[in-house]
Amino acid sequence: MNNIFTDSRLRPELQAGLKKIHFDKPTPVQEKVIPALLSRLNVVVQAATGSGKTHSYLVPVLNDIDENANYVQAIITAPSRELADQLYQVAKELRKASELDISIMHLAGGTDRERQLERLENNKPQLVIATPGRLLDFVQKKAFAVDQVKDFIIDEADMTLDMGFLADIDQVMAKLPKNTLIAAFSATIPVKLSNFLRKYMAHPDEIVIDNPTVIAPTIKNDLLDIGSKDRKNILYKLLTMGQPYLALVFANTKQKVDELVNYLQDQGLKVAKIHGGITERERKRTLRQVEQGQYQYVVASDLAARGLDIDGVSLVVNYEVPRDLEFMIHRIGRTGRNGLPGHAVTLIREEEMGRIAELEKLGVHFDFVEIKNDELVPRKHYRSRDNRQAKNRKLDTKLVGYVKKEKRKRKPGYKKKIKRAIQEDNRQKRKLEQRHEVRKAKRQRKRRREQGR
Template structure:
């Protein structure tokens, strides 16, 4: 097992790791840090919550120099993810003495562009973190000098592609030197991303960090039916029956998020909201308040499912199964991070059986539970019930007798003989049914013909 001390890093980085209580590298960090330190371009693929952020931040800070120019650019597809990375970067930067502290530029949409321009007029940052659109905008204005950068990080590349931000990232990459070190990190590497990777990556090191499950094995997944009960009521009791350090409740729409948050507030819970109707500045203030533990409960849409790392989330509740199943993985991945235990509870109605089965097909294993009299009790395994239902094909009395007889006289091949007999019986029934249908059809035609002649 590797240790951070194996990497011979700057003392300030070790001080930051100690302050964050990082004892040993995660698998993705163990694989990627040595390669990145060598200056190689990399493509890293691993599940959410695996420690990708520090896999690239640690070697980046090791290589940063005192030169007052842009050296590294980190692009993200969302403001929240950019804020998370900036926060992690500042935790390391703050360990340097003031005169040697790396300057970090944070540029995302919805923030004060004029202020950012004034700051850039005073000097260039060494580390740029932000969304592709704002970074490119400041570059086109002639304020942000990207051409000096030697390293480009594209975080959450699949989300960058899905969000339509790849053309902006392409423009940023095109403005950088040919000997660029590029790092691409993502939970998945879609086929549509391949042309971009081939364009800029020359013989990269590709690391796919395997996992036994699609989510961390530290997460307990519970499935709770809500037949005949109010979801609002069930969620309230699930939030208050224990004492979660931090609980995230995901809804499928912003309207539902508002409705649920209002209900919880009416029941005297202090709740934060994160969704598309929250203005960027207010969202930033809300995220800061959450980071400072001013809120214990957060209601959010899938806007928060990717790229937001809220420390200490030990409970995630799905108000419903998301329309895009991939988001289920990212929702649940907000807990159980960095080998910490977490619980994810998914609520479902009887008409969502197919959606639940689709989630299970992803490799998710649920523990069925029922909410009864203020506690969660073991429920019936849905899969076992479906299998039992499938096995209730009715046989004729003669066939049942044959099966019983064969079971009494167990001989080699008896199961095969039973199956063959059942199949033969089914074929016979089908022929009889076909003949009856033909006979009925002929009778109907004859009747219609007779009626025509009478007219």
Template sequence: MTNQFGQFNLKANIIKAIDGIGFVKPTKIQQRLIPAVIAGRDVVGQSQTGSGKTHVFLLAIFNALDPSVNEVQAVITSPSRELAEQLYEAFRDFQKSLSEIDKNFSNLRIANYVGGTDRHKQTKQLEKNQPQVVIGTPGRLKDFLGQNLLLVNHNKFFVVDEADMALDMGFLTDVNIIASAMPSDLQMLVFSATIPDKLTPFLKKYMKEPLIEEIPVSTVVADTIDNYLLATKSKNKNEVIYDLLTRGETYLSLVFANTKERVHEIAKFLTAQGLKVAEVHGGIEPRERRRTMRRIKNQEFQYVVASDLASRGLDIEGVSEVINDDIPVDLEFFIHRVGRTGRNGLSGTAITLYGPDEEDKVEQLEQLGIKFQPKQLKDHQLIDVKDRNQRSHRHASQKQLDPELIGLVKKKKAHVKPGYRRQIQGAIRFKQIKDKKVSQRTASRARRKAKSDK
């Protein structure tokens, strides 16, 4: 297939380098924004994770770089170490492809400055030479700018990647300080999965009549993903996860949990069952996290257990399955979790575990437009639930309870604090079991009587 990036008036060496990384057809956001960025416009790109935002600014920056000029020409800020590392790897990969065509780019200096790395070494490097492309987390970049170690007097591009995540993590003040240190005539590019209202003042302050492009999606979850819902009921979640992971061959499975403590608990359990498991969360020392991420990318693990923070920072090739140990507190993270699979046109599977007390969260996700296929785990296989609307029928059946149970429900609601739903459901189950036993005893007595009458 012919390389379709030629339509953007990119330099010939850039087009050839794109061939080298295997890109042929631009994504929707690349189609809409690359021409504007090349033309010098400020842009705001809003689209879902995995849509190709990174290569909008990567290609435009390389197209404008002059490797013979020994000064900072582009600064990219990323809210997490993992995301910064992935951007750095993407830039290095493209530099390698471009260097095979144009040797002038072989000595291009691309730096990655993030918290938790060797600050002293980076300081010495900056005192000796300025990098031409700078990638980093807001805190480290702000510090280097404040100490006049990083010189951006002639910088051309400032990219704010995952702006909504920077806002959520409290880094927007640092990003603001970085932006204020930049030349007034630079080009600013902002990319984000969402554009919250609190981000608007920042955009208005620094951007000059930006082109704002929102790439709508036909479905909240990509249609390449089988999105399953699995009720755990009274089952042990660790055992359910192990059963799911070992039911068949998967290339790479990600398990997401809400807290680092739960991530550690799952990883420890799976390891004890003989699985080789990587553990990724914010409580792990930065150097160890980087080492783990390298090992994951080198395909040393088939199973990865991660926290929600990592769900926005894991960009791993070939994820065939995502398992949600629970429903995230911030429902938006659900989209980021399942978005780790089914990428680049490949198929994937997302399985969400939920308990009786998470019915409301499931309904909220459905209200966001997320569609589930209810499943049950039986004999090491996922099978369809016969009644796909079983939850709504269960709600309806509560209205048909006998008077005693209705009175019990009303009493619980009147006197029990939040959490009464679990107690009500327990009482309902107890009453149903009790009634079933009474019915069985009655039937048994009737059979015995019938025999004695013969």
């Protein structure tokens, strides 16, 4: 099969831009979605985080925009301001690499609404990336027209449904031209979402991508809770206690990469760095030196991870959990290649456990470890502590005391009395929990509406 990144239907600028940011081989979702969108087919795509779905729609959308037409030609929606901002940054990166003169605007709650309205009066964007609430708000205010929109993308459609934003999306889509290309991307396709999408897409192409995020069996994937310890000291210990053949350390920003390189060099290690701030010439020279064995340690940023193809990486250290979980898969996949054994260690603190749980849901397995006597040794998984706490919460102190007291007295019928007391207590707790959940749901709906505006 021909590489879709070099498809003749893609503008030469985009082909060059993809090559520049090291998109050499498309993922399965990109192989299927990009040709469909280039053929102007409506699609419903079921794909998980880490599948590369963002570029599967960004590439065709940017390809479709007429740089000389100053009106909104494409809209991408995301259910939260964080996701919308993430998409905005990725779109800007691809635009810059491709040297395209396309105006992109980010609309989301939490940003200055009046300032955005003022900007829209003077200059209409060609691509809008927005949260549903803010998008509907601006469309209703006629800040820009949607009657010439060629492409409408709903990202994280199931989350959009869960957060109660489908009604906002519905009102905007009702104003779109009949020939607008529509694509929805979702990890799951609930019945309610499927029914909604059928309203606007009679016979869409349904593309289902199997979860690609399971780590290769040749990789030992460890999780190291550093607690209150100094992260840099732990990193140095990891890099030196086993003497890896070639260690690759990942950080989230080029500033953090520079900081780590300086620290490790101060400790006497010879370290190479690769991030978006170095020139292509420097990058190639560094990679050549690494391949020649001149460096045992490399510190890199996430953008470098995509095109990084170095043989012999025996250890990957995730100095911090990436903002985009997709990058974690790219990072860990740098080791354990070609059937060789590999080792990945992710440094985390308790507040980051939620991100780890998200990765575990996607099929990424971690072994929980700690450092003892300059060795990584197994320890109980962090969930075991949660299980213990859950057990301890089953009976409150009042009931525990009641049980103990009744056991001591040993009066006839005491077991029935205890059972009734526990049942009544549980009934009362359920009532309170239900009330709490109803109130919590109301507050969340209100907060989401506010965030989306």
